[in-house]
Amino acid sequence: MRAIVVQKFGATPELADVPVPTAGPGEVQVALDAAGVNPFDLKMADGLLEGKMPTDFPMILGVDGAGAVSAVGAGVTKFAVGDKVVGKFLTAPAGHGSWAQYATVPEDATLVPIPDGVTTVAAAALPTAGVTAQDLVDAAHIQPDQKVLIVGATGGVGSFLVQLANIAGAHVIATARGDAADQVARLGAAETIDYTRARPADPHVVDPDPVGYRDSNVTDAVRFTHPDGIDVLFDLVSGPADFASHATLVRRGGHAYSITWGADENALREREITGGNFESKGRSAELARLLTRVTAGDVVVPVQMTVPLDAAPAVLGAGSARGKTVLAI
Ligand SMILES: NC(=O)c1ccc[n+]([C@@H]2O[C@H](COP(=O)([O-])OP(=O)(O)OC[C@H]3O[C@@H](n4cnc5c(N)ncnc54)[C@H](OP(=O)(O)O)[C@@H]3O)[C@@H](O)[C@H]2O)c1
Structure with missing residues (x-):
């Protein structure tokens, strides 16, 4: 599958062909449609989590992502294949992020259904x-x-x-x-x-x-x-x-x-x-609450631009953001 990776901390992010991850017990595999870009992604590529969280390389970047459940591992009860979901794709070991065609997360990670009427692009702009x-x-x-x-x-x-x-x-x-x-x-x-x-x-x-x-x-x-x-x-x-x-x-x-x-x-x-x-601790309950506000029309999702996955290295750390940048996968 296509993914944006770094080969080591501090390396230049690049498009790579990497194996599709499979959902282990308690995990959900998501076919990603859209992924959010945050300043944290560049910090992570540069080694922010070095010594704090085990990391697999090549490290697939990206925390925020939205798409559809494509497989579930043994014991998964909260999600089924075909569910539209959005969440944070950062659990230990790091390096299995959302800037890819597929990613897996434990079903108890920050992962919630996307309500009708919210696009995957808008959803992917929300989690962080x-x-x-x-x-x-x-x-x-x-x-x-x-x-x-x-x-x-x-x-x-x-x-x-x-x-x-x-x-x-x-x-x-x-x-x-x-x-x-x-x-x-x-x-x-x-x-x-x-x-x-x-x-x-x-x-x-x-x-x-x-x-x-x-x-x-x-x-x-x-x-x-x-x-x-x-x-x-x-x-x-x-x-x-x-x-x-x-x-x-x-x-x-x-x-x-x-x-x-x-x-x-x-x-x-x-x-x-x-x-x-202040460090944000919000997880699934808080993300679901925010999605409810978006669905009600109380909160607008300020997407500045949507760019293809392979443009991620160019927009990473671009500065002067006006709302959110989202990758279309
Ligand atoms: N602690 C946490 O839990 C947590 C959670 C999320 C994010 N963060 C961190 O919070 C920071 C902001 O995140 P973000 O996602 O909002 O970043 P962002 O999307 O890059 O936005 C930063 C904004 O600040 C403006 N800006 C830059 N320097 C400024 C200054 N001196 N005065 C006023 N505005 C300035 C930038 O535009 P202009 O330069 O054009 O003015 C840009 O619009 C990042 O460092 C991120 O890593 C922390």
């Missing part, structure tokens, strides 16, 4: 980014009218998070380059901040936009419009220095989360801010 966004909103217990700042709102996690925070009743402030402001506004942001906007070269020049954002500093821009601070910070991209700056906006007793290990949790506790470094 969508469930992370939903887990964040659940963790923060957002209350109506709370001010929620989302840094990195235009990418995979952010485009779901803007929608889900808006549904929870938040006043969403989202960072986005100028050309993406409309997109995040359509998804539910009440305000957008262009984090790339340059500070005027001469500080003595009269600001032509005195009520607008005057520099590239997100913290200054939010403080300018919300001098009393914000209730929740979801920072999806920053390192420690920028996260610490953004966190100064959060009121005492508020919530601040980093999904890129940027939070100094002791510093947050000193200001009675809950949250910190």
